[in-house]
Amino acid sequence: MYDVIVIGAGVTGCGIARELARYDWKTAVLERASDVCEGTSKANSGIVHAGFDAKPGSLKAKLNVEGSRQMESLSKELDFPFLRNGSLVLCFDEKDIPILHNLLEQGLQNGVEGLEILDREQLKRLEPNISDDAVAALHAPTGGIVCPFGLTIALAENAAVNGVEFHLDTEVQRIEKTSDGYLVYTSRGEFETKVLINAAGVYADRFHNMVSGEKIHIIPRKGEYCLMDKKAGGFVRHTIFQLPTVYGKGVLVTPTVHGNLLTGPTAADIEDKEAVNTTEPGMEELLRRASLSVNGLPVRQVITSFAGLRAHEERGDFIIGEAKDAPGFFDAAGIESPGLTCAPALGRYLAGQVLAYLPAKEKPGFIAARKGIPNMGQASLQERQRLIAENPLYANVVCRCELVTEGEILDAIHRPLGATTLDGIKRRTRAGMGRCQAGFCSPKVVEILARELGKDVGEISKRGEGSRFLTGYLKDSAEASESERCESGKAAE
Amino acid sequence: MSETRELVCIRCPLGCNLSVKLEGGEIAAVTGNTCPRGAEYAVKELTDPRRIVTSLVRVRGGELPVAPVKTASDIPKGKVGDCVKALRQIEVPAPVHIGDVVMENVCGTGVDMVATANVDRS
Amino acid sequence: MKKDLVIIGGGPAGLAAAIAAREAGVEELLILERDCRLGGILNQCIHNGFGLHTFKEELTGPEYADRYIGKAKTLGIPYRLNTMVVDLRAEGQQKKLTVMNREEGLYEIEAKAVILAMGCRERTRGALNIPGFRPAGIYSAGTAQRYVNMEGRMPGREVVILGSGDIGLIMARRMTLEGARVKLVAELMPYSGGLKRNIVQCLEDFGIPLRLSHTVVDIKGRDRVEGVTIARVDGNLKPIPGTEEEISCDTLLLSCGLIPENELSQGLGAAMNPVTGGPFVNESLETDKEGVFACGNVLHVHDLVDYVSQEAEAAGRKAAAYLRGGLEGTGRVVSLRAAEGVRYTVPASLDIGRMEEAQTVRFRVGDVYRDAAIEVSCDGRILRSVKKKVLAPGEMEQIILKKQELEAADNPKEIVISVRTQGQGKEA
Missing domain, CATH: 2.60.40 (Immunoglobulin-like)
Known part of the structure; x- marks a missing residue:
């Protein structure tokens, strides 16, 4: 019997798990994917929003501003990449300037610090590549950027180190109310728990509706992105927004914490909760809209594109807290933007609610700090020297584009909640995330994974069973496709 | 009984579209070529097409699991599939050196299969 | 460490350049190679057709490489494997390289002259902006070639190839011979980017269709590729609506062009030619940075390795002349x-x-x-x-x-x- 179970190991679930880990509950996280950070948390803008968008007095506003304030110290405590680069909201029409002032006013009410309105000249000085059509902008110096994988994985690892069990490849299928909690049926057996927390992203409505009569409806809102080469990383310094529309904060152009340039997202409401495919019209629209913000968007520098699904609840607000008709069932549903920013504060808030429901003691010996994987690509010369002296594998480069070494890859595999897939290695070390998109390093990473996990190379996958990389030895394939080869022999005659 | 076969000459980058007229299985005329090499190619391709085969052989105890091989000279095109199939049945011990014969007289062609790279012991 | 000449890359260009430089009298030279063996991409090009110009015979890639490796070893040319050049910069006439490998750690090499011979990489799905899912089963043709020819592994069984560059054509034949079913090769342009001989011997011999003026417009399959949609393109290379055709497959190979790997050259600040993706060079194959030469695919993408060797030999000779003070303008x-x-x-x-x-x-x-x-x-x-x-x-x-x-x-x-x-x- 568990005290608390969290469904979903995205940033929200992991943020909650890390806060739950402070108390002496028996806690587990159930995740259907083979790794943490496999859903919306891996495909978003990576923005730490300043907090001027949310309606004053709302929970969203409170968590956003708190999350934004906490992010810097948290990034030091848990060692993940974060940068307070400031953000700009562009206004393209003189008559919309009052809307900028409204945003500023709203931000002030929410407690956002340092907000100011910039005129065209000030804007140009700050960002020379900004569009000539921009007439003014709201400047939020507290806006930041974060590595969404770095944040999620750091929260998860820290939760795991503090005793939270992570059950990966464990898909929740059915939930039953019991006399003192819930019985959770999964693809890997049953889990009984007193408290159940629903942080299932786009699937949160499915689980909520299994236990509650007050139905909710999560609409996957697709956002497509293009990531550009680090050569384009200095194109803008701030995160550049456009004045918000009904579909959210619009298309942004931003540097990433790793020095790439990112643009996105589009916004299209869809039905399919698995449809993380990019589309031709989506890409076209994205680049057209991004080009409104800046002069000469370096579109030829695109190295990859991707799509994520925001969990948009049809009423448009976060649903956080205990379901009215299901005691002990807590939602963290409808967590769309600024969910990434809010995650640490949301975790604390929800842990507080659980504590009121199921009293517990603070765990003595809770380990708050975590040391991340060294980053040879960004380390100073001295730091590199020191690491290599410690372990020469930090000098053996595996991914040339991002300068990721064998030492870092071994770290990623052997940490708590270590990587078992190619994508897992990529999100922990950046191997394969550069301009050649894993063309050179994937054979080497596959080999290292197989060696370290004691598996055959053929068993290594991109992101879990079903996404294997290779279909076996040449000899195997010969036996399996004897008939086909005979056909090819015939074709040769 | 006459028929026409179309092929593309590969003797030079020009890539002439050749048209070969066959009368009772015999080559009657080649058209479309811009030089004598085209006609020669057409005749060869239709009467005795040959290919060099390059493939792999499995290596036991090597730094790599496979070693590349080739037929020492070209073999009849129709034997290409059999040749690759025959290679699957064998495994050679490391080390392998360039020029090592890994299979003699492959598929009765009179041509040996030789290694084209060095593979050391692991 | 101080050297007269450092050659970055131990593929066909780097080897030929080093041999020519040594033969022209350069004693203190060093080849830096990032892979675990010399020979570069030739090691995985097991097909024949190399060396007709240089050796008047048809060699396979590893055989061609071996001739140069043998010569470099005979000449006693030193080299380092598994060694990555992290940074290259010029300080006056001195060139400084920051280098990393497992045995020696991180260190600096001062060189009087440098030859850039880093080769090229393949254009990726991301750079092509092909819409769709991002499953396993999408490989550049060269990555697939490495899996098959060096590791003896099959990347998939039912294959669609986008791009009719030579590597794509060669891989169509390789994978067919190894039991895979290559369904078709789609080429965006109205003509193939590969050699005629490869179209005949790699596609036509096996009945593999070549669809000119076609491209991949969608990729299906969340975890592993389940299929692709191809479509005909118009004169502006835009897909024509209504011409879509779904092809089921578990693998998509991309053979859509090569890009010179010039991150180090750019870091050095060498003037780059946007058309080739390589540095501008003069008749001595010297970049606008004095004493820094370039040759092979890092300079511009070649189709014949024989020409790479020729060009690299020239670069080696010129670097030697530079070191003798004989390259005054x-x-x-x-x-x-x-x-x-x-x-x-x-x-x-x-x-x-x-x-x-x-x-x-x-x-x-x-x-x-x-x-x-x-x-x-x-x-x-x-x-x-x-x-x-x-x-x-x-x-x-x-x-x-x-x-x-x-x-x-x-x-x-x-x-x-x-x-x-x-x-x-x-x-x-």
Whole structure:
């Protein structure tokens, strides 16, 4: 019997798990994917929003501003990449300037610090590549950027180190109310728990509706992105927004914490909760809209594109807290933007609610700090020297584009909640995330994974069973496709 | 009984579209070529097409699991599939050196299969 | 560590450059190779067709590489494997390289001269912006080639190939011979980017269809590729609605072009040619950074390794001359310009006083031409016109400039190379 179970190991679930880990509950996280950070948390803008968008007095506003304030110290405590680069909201029409002032006013009410309105000249000085059509902008110096994988994985690892069990490849299928909690049926057996927390992203409505009569409806809102080469990383310094529309904060152009340039997202409401495919019209629209913000968007520098699904609840607000008709069932549903920013504060808030429901003691010996994987690509010369002296594998480069070494890859595999897939290695070390998109390093990473996990190379996958990389030895394939080869022999005659 | 076969000459980058007229299985005329090499190619391709085969052989105890091989000279095109199939049945011990014969007289062609790279012991 | 000459890359270019430099008397030289063996991409190119120009016989890639590796070893040329150059910069005439490997850690090498021979990489799905899912089963043709030919592993069983570059064509045959079913090769352009011989021997021999003017417009399958959608493209290379066709497959190979790997050259601040993706070089294959030379696919993408070797030998000789102090400019510099139909030239300039008796100029055309001529003119005067039955973007062209003919010209400023088609041009 568990005290608390969290469904979903995205940033929200992991943020909650890390806060739950402070108390002496028996806690587990159930995740259907083979790794943490496999859903919306891996495909978003990576923005730490300043907090001027949310309606004053709302929970969203409170968590956003708190999350934004906490992010810097948290990034030091848990060692993940974060940068307070400031953000700009562009206004393209003189008559919309009052809307900028409204945003500023709203931000002030929410407690956002340092907000100011910039005129065209000030804007140009700050960002020379900004569009000539921009007439003014709201400047939020507290806006930041974060590595969404770095944040999620750091929260998860820290939760795991503090005793939270992570059950990966464990898909929740059915939930039953019991006399003192819930019985959770999964693809890997049953889990009984007193408290159940629903942080299932786009699937949160499915689980909520299994236990509650007050139905909710999560609409996957697709956002497509293009990531550009680090050569384009200095194109803008701030995160550049456009004045918000009904579909959210619009298309942004931003540097990433790793020095790439990112643009996105589009916004299209869809039905399919698995449809993380990019589309031709989506890409076209994205680049057209991004080009409104800046002069000469370096579109030829695109190295990859991707799509994520925001969990948009049809009423448009976060649903956080205990379901009215299901005691002990807590939602963290409808967590769309600024969910990434809010995650640490949301975790604390929800842990507080659980504590009121199921009293517990603070765990003595809770380990708050975590040391991340060294980053040879960004380390100073001295730091590199020191690491290599410690372990020469930090000098053996595996991914040339991002300068990721064998030492870092071994770290990623052997940490708590270590990587078992190619994508897992990529999100922990950046191997394969550069301009050649894993063309050179994937054979080497596959080999290292197989060696370290004691598996055959053929068993290594991109992101879990079903996404294997290779279909076996040449000899195997010969036996399996004897008939086909005979056909090819015939074709040769 | 006459028929026409179309092929593309590969003797030079020009890539002439050749048209070969066959009368009772015999080559009657080649058209479309811009030089004598085209006609020669057409005749060869239709009467005795040959290919060099390059493939792999499995290596036991090597730094790599496979070693590349080739037929020492070209073999009849129709034997290409059999040749690759025959290679699957064998495994050679490391080390392998360039020029090592890994299979003699492959598929009765009179041509040996030789290694084209060095593979050391692991 | 101090060296006279450091060669970055131990593939065909780096090896030929190092051998030529050593033969020209450079003692203190070093090859830095990032892979675990010398030979570069040739190691995985197990098909035949290499070396017809250099050795007058048809070798496979590993055999061709082995000839150079053998020679480099005979000459006692030192090399480091598994070694990554992290940074390259120039301080005055001194070049400084920051280098990393497992055995020696992180250290600096000071070199008087550097030859860039890092090769190229393949264009990715991301750079092509193909929409769809991002499952396992999408490989560049070269990555698949490595899995099959060096590791003995099959990347998939039902294959669609996008791009008819030579690596794609070669892989169509390889994977077919190894039991995979290659369903088709789609090519965006109305002509193939590969050699005719490969189309015949790699596709037609096995009945694999080549769909010209087609591209992949969608990729299906969340975890592993389940299929792709191809469509015909119009004259502007845009997919034509209504021509979509779904092809089931578990693997998509991309053979859509190569990009010179010039991150180090750019870090150094060498002037780059946006057409080739490589640095601008003069007749000595020297970049605009003194004492830094470039050759092979890092300079411009070649189709024949024989030409890579030739070019690299020239770079090695010139680097040796530079180290002897024999590469002083004479100031009689002529620029080379690519005009109608010609996309670029290597070199981009030449110093008449310093050039050899015959200078090879390599270039590519931008379209397919039949019965055309390559015209070489100097300050408006036609030096020569070379008739060509066919010119294609997939085949590198070259012309030879003679020192004599440039010496004879009156203070020449610019040489223009262009394609002249029938009925065009100033003179009939």
